[in-house]
Amino acid sequence: MSEHVNISAYEGVESYSTFNNKTFVEYCDNKISECDKHIAFIKNNINNNDLGVVIEVGSGNGKLLFALERDGFITKGTGFELSNSRVFFANKFGALFNSKIVEIICGNFLDQDIEDNSTDLIIAVDLVIQLISAINDQEESNFLKKVHEALKPGGYFLIELMDFSNLIKMHGINNGDLKIWKEFDLSDPWQFGLDDFMIEGDNINCDKSFIARDRKISNSSFSNILKHYTFDSLAKKLVSVGFSVSKIKKYQYWDSKGDILEDELIILAEKD
Ligand SMILES: C[S@@+](CC[C@H](N)C(=O)[O-])C[C@H]1O[C@@H](n2cnc3c(N)ncnc32)[C@H](O)[C@@H]1O
Numbered sequence: 001m002s003e004h005v006n007i008s009a010y011e012g013v014e015s016y017s018t019f020n021n022k023t024f025v026e027y028c029d030n031k032i033s034e035c036d037k038h039i040a041f042i043k044n045n046i047n048n049n050d051l052g053v054v055i056e057v058g059s060g061n062g063k064l065l066f067a068l069e070r071d072g073f074i075t076k077g078t079g080f081e082l083s084n085s086r087v088f089f090a091n092k093f094g095a096l097f098n099s100k101i102v103e104i105i106c107g108n109f110l111d112q113d114i115e116d117n118s119t120d121l122i123i124a125v126d127l128v129i130q131l132i133s134a135i136n137d138q139e140e141s142n143f144l145k146k147v148h149e150a151l152k153p154g155g156y157f158l159i160e161l162m163d164f165s166n167l168i169k170m171h172g173i174n175n176g177d178l179k180i181w182k183e184f185d186l187s188d189p190w191q192f193g194l195d196d197f198m199i200e201g202d203n204i205n206c207d208k209s210f211i212a213r214d215r216k217i218s219n220s221s222f223s224n225i226l227k228h229y230t231f232d233s234l235a236k237k238l239v240s241v242g243f244s245v246s247k248i249k250k251y252q253y254w255d256s257k258g259d260i261l262e263d264e265l266i267i268l269a270e271k272d
Pocket residue numbers: 006010057058059060061080081082083086107108109110125126127128131132
């Protein structure tokens with residue numbers, strides 16, 4: 001069976017060789033400051049502020065784990081990330097911030113041995129859950145079960161996702177054609193991104209193209225597939241693996257209104 005597109009989608013992303021010392025430091029500073037809102041959320045909503053053992057699934061460049069370490073919230077942080085280029089980048093990022101207790105492991109979270117009842121917080125932010133669940137229903141239920149088993153009683157699962165209901169409507173109004181441009185922060189080597197969406201059942205196929213800021217590196221592109229969830233549909237899945245419905249909460253922002261898009265949402269589920 002050929003590998004699902006989501007497994008290799010982020011290979012080459014945050015390629016260290018596209019940065020020089022100055023742009024690398026600026027980029028990392030900017031990325032870590034983006035985590036202030038996540039830290040504020042964790043302080044405000046997770047009872048036990050001394051988080052202890054934390055796992056991030058799809059940790060990307062590792063910014064959130066490094067921010068949690070910097071602010072003294074964790075005793076151990078482990079990030080699992082499929083993309084070699086992002087893991088290489090994350091290790092450089094960690095060295096820049098003198099990280100001592102965060103380890104970024106290159107591999108699929110679903111293939112890892114994680115002790116039951118061992119983890120205080122599992123993080124899956126920025127669409128990670130939608131990338132995993134789009135592969136198939138089995139992958140979705142294996143993922144959610146693994147998270148539930150790994151958490152200690154009283155541990156938390158922190159999710160950020162996009163509710164695509166409006167995007168699906170816009171796609172319909174536009175006869176199945178929807179492309180959205182975005183412009184990145186000045187510290188990013190890419191200036192513009194174009195997302196081209198196609199809808200297949202419960203899945204949103206997204207072809208992403210990037211235009212380099214200085215036009216000295218060639219344009220880049222990759223595709224990924226995201227599963228569509230609403231709060232209710234995901235809550236139902238969480239209940240099916242053992243979370244209690246009364247302990248699944250929904251939030252519309254991290255720290256202040258407008259710090260995520262209107263269609264994005266944050267879900268915090270506490271294990272009984
Ligand atoms: C949209 S990015 C988010 C990165 C990061 N969490 C952030 O907030 O910037 C999703 C990341 O999840 C990774 N990923 C997807 N499925 C994964 C899996 N099963 N195990 C580990 N990493 C995974 C991808 O390689 C990608 O880098």
